[in-house]
Amino acid sequence: MISKSSIEQVFETARVEEVIGDFVQLKKSGSNFKGLSPFSDERSPSFMVSPVKQIWKDFSSGKGGNAVTFIMEHEHFTYPEAIKYLAKKYNIDIEETEQTDEQKQEADERESLYLVNEYAKQYFERILFKTDQGQAIGLSYFKERGFTNETIKQFNLGYSLDEWQGFTDEALKQGYQIEFLEKTGLTIVKPDKKFDRFKGRVMFPIHSMSGRILGFGGRILKVDKKAAKYMNSPESEVYHKSKILYGIFHAKQSIAKEDNCYLVEGYTDVIQFHQTGIKNTVASSGTALTPEQIRLVNRLTNNITVLFDGDAAGIRASIRGIDLILEQGMNVKVCGFPEGEDPDSFAKQNTLEELTTYLKDHSKDFIQFKASLLVKEANNDPIKKAETIRDIVNSISKIPDQIKKEIYIQECSRIMDISEDVLFTTLAQINKKGVQEANKSNRNDQKQNAFQVVKSEPKAQKVDLQYELERKIIEILLLYGTEIEDFEDLVLKESENGELQLEPVIQNAKVFEKIYLDLQEDEMQFSNANFKTLYQIIIDTLNQEPEFSTRNFVNKLDQELANDVTTILMNDERYALHDWERNHIIPKEKQHSIAQLVTQTILTLRCYLIDKKVSEYQNDTLREGANSRSILEDVKDYLGLKMLLSRKLGKVVGGKI
Known part of the structure; x- marks a missing residue:
């Protein structure tokens, strides 16, 4: 296990734009950076990085998070692996306890393949520099090519002994399983024997973009007409030669x-x-x-x-x-x-x-x-x-x-x-001609599918207003939760003429306190499970941490919730991907008054929930008959409340607070 202090040091040190910049070409876009998605095939950039918020969002795949989650997504690392990778990048010494044999056994197959490849790299390097055969044959060859010791070590070059089971026997002795030696292609397993694939070859490890060993290339040095001059690792769970470039x-x-x-x-x-x-x-x-x-x-x-x-x-x-x-x-x-x-x-x-x-x-x-x-x-x-x-x-x-x-x-x-x-x-x-060939191909497909049931086109989905409003509340809490604002609440008072009218009452409070009290007063619950969880975590955090930081907050969330948060925080940056301003399209800015935004969102949600409740009552009335007087009275009360809230909302939207 990696110590908590080491993890915190990695989060404090790692810069998301630097980490992602190792894998994606980022270009400045206002206060952010944009680039092509590393997770999908695209020609227009939909990938956004925010140095201020220390988060990223890929709008093409929906993925997002911080520096650690990027490494996990891009390199398929586990959380500890991503922490170790960033620690190495920033020269941070991490404290951890030694893995037990049981923990090693629990490593998944993909990680086992990486571990075997990493061991093989170290083994071939050791053979090259520390054995007579390695120095006389392998090292001499590299020296003849003009490579310096520094270059040889930088590219992790090595040598595989000209012995049938030199590597395999040593790997098994060190506890590596034959199953993974075979799946990486390092060992060829036959019913009656097992032997090294790269026997008597100089070795070129093939690195991923992050530096993990995916496979190997081996060059034979002796003249053998039956053997291929160069040989690569076979395709495996971690090595796909068509998707990687050497170097x-x-x-x-x-x-x-x-x-x-x-x-x-x-x-x-x-x-x-x-x-x-x-x-x-x-x-x-x-x-x-x-x-x-x-x-x-x-x-x-x-x-x-x-x-x-x-x-x-x-x-x-x-x-x-x-x-x-x-x-x-x-x-x-x-x-x-x-x-x-x-x-x-x-x-x-x-x-x-x-x-x-x-x-x-x-x-x-x-x-x-x-x-x-x-x-x-x-x-x-x-x-x-x-x-x-x-x-x-x-x-x-x-x-x-x-x-x-x-x-x-x-x-x-x-x-x-x-x-x-x-x-x-x-x-x-x-x-x-290209279009005609494409059309011909489509016609052939249509002929083949002529007797299949044709599915109707799905209708455009309606906007889920409750989802959008709940999402907006989370966004407001994240961006402005600790801000202190003057909130104008409109209350009914009787005038001198005996008429009821709305009069303003000013309340000075923090944004998160105002939202919490309003939602608690109406006993409103979030319908979206993730938003409900996030709401509770945010409120608890804001109560305990006066200096709230979205960067620190995201770092403490699990991957699913972190993805939701980055989506919310980066959504307003999305227009920058398309250079709208350069094309004289100016997106509408946020309301300048935070208090107005809070009040408008809460009132709109309350009106929506009333409509939803009235609709439920109307359905109950249809089921129970026209004699359900109590239900009709409740509907009348709710409609009266909605009329009052609508008047408040009209004043909030139309007037200034």
């Missing part, structure tokens, strides 16, 4: 800072670039680039530069990835190296200044790269040139932004010496 953990901060990501092919390309000083570099780890990998980069920057080997295979691979990147709405440049060179060898032979200059001078916009490459292949053949132009326009058609499309059409017209009208016509034909 993203080490590169994320530099990518966000430089606002650009260099994309290479292999592990050593990443490491060599990083060692030279180009740290915003990641690799697809030998797999074809996927939309999930591109979106991972898109959280940090909108710009990708694809680096490829000087051979034909490298060029073809880069072309395949361009259209995928364009489809995600990102800006893409391409940079090749001299024939016979790759990013690893070129970075090894050049200084940081030389490498930076080369990348700057030779990085081309995708259309320039594709045009120069395809024109060269066409070799003045008119038919091939026409195919080349159609190929380029096809890439442009992938871009979701219409303005970018038009600019690229103009650029293509200039480079290929062909009229813009022809290119726009070709673009329209490609788009039309």
Whole structure:
């Protein structure tokens, strides 16, 4: 168990914008930050971070909370894991008691896989540096590649003994279960034997964006025609190769800072670039680039530069990835190296200044790269040139932004010496073909579903007024609970003429005290279970803590209630995501008078509850018959009360307090 003082220190130290900034590219938006949701596929930002309130809200998925809940949601950490992660980030020493064997056994399967991978990383590192075989074979290989000890340790590189069960036997001896050794892919289990997957290979641990070990890549060093040169961990509960980029953990901060990501092919390309000083570099780890990998980069920057080997295979691979990147709405440049060179060898032979200059001078916009490459292949053949132009326009058609499309059409017209009208016509034909294919697919789906029962479209849901009013009361308590205001209560008094009229009576009180007394007077109960719980917690907290802080309050709540609170607190910031003010749309501001807002909300809730009660009585009357005189008298009393409350509400809304 982590001590309470350690947890409090983490909460006091961790800054939500800094923590989230490691995973999401945040842009200033007034007093807040906004960015693309890390929990859903989107192109318009719906993710908001408030440094003042120290909370975040993702309006696309509905998730929200503080720095700890973000780490729990994003990395699938348990609460203690998230605390430990933040403690490590901020160099906080945490006090905790040692886990018992029973607690270790209770760890879920996912956590067990992480623990096994972490142990394997440490084991392979130890073998590399502490054994004769590791030093003679593994360490020598890394040194030949030009990697320093510092770089080797930074990327947690290691070596797996050239023995059938070297790792497996040691892991079992340390108490790790064969079930999880098999599920991570570190051990291959057969009916009659079990052996190491990465026997005799140098090891490249694959980190998540937060630094956890997801899996491994292993390179064989001896010549063996039957064995693959590179081997990756198999897919598991924690490792999905199509959703991770090698080096993203080490590169994320530099990518966000430089606002650009260099994309290479292999592990050593990443490491060599990083060692030279180009740290915003990641690799697809030998797999074809996927939309999930591109979106991972898109959280940090909108710009990708694809680096490829000087051979034909490298060029073809880069072309395949361009259209995928364009489809995600990102800006893409391409940079090749001299024939016979790759990013690893070129970075090894050049200084940081030389490498930076080369990348700057030779990085081309995708259309320039594709045009120069395809024109060269066409070799003045008119038919091939026409195919080349159609190929380029096809890439442009992938871009979701219409303005970018038009600019690229103009650029293509200039480079290929062909009229813009022809290119726009070709673009329209490609788009039309895409629509036709989509319609054809929909028609086929409809044919397949022709005999299925057609469900009627759901009707638009009505606004739940009671829910909204209860939510507003919670919001007022959170934002203004300790404020002292002059509340004007309107009471009935008889005038000199004997007429009843409303007269104001001023009451000076704290907002939470006024709300509590009004709700208690009417014996009103919250219908929403979470709001009911929050109301009690907030009232108790405000009574006990004169210096109420929403940040401290959120930190003490469980995840479900914390999510409700962040949704309420961040709701008014939502308009900033869409830059309404820049488009001359000014959202209505809150009422300037807190007292007026409190009174209006309470009166509206009371009127709503009276309507609800009258409706119930009317239903009772229909069931019991017209002789139910007592019910009719109650309805008459309630209607009279509502008329009085409506007059009060009219004065509150129309007049000034």
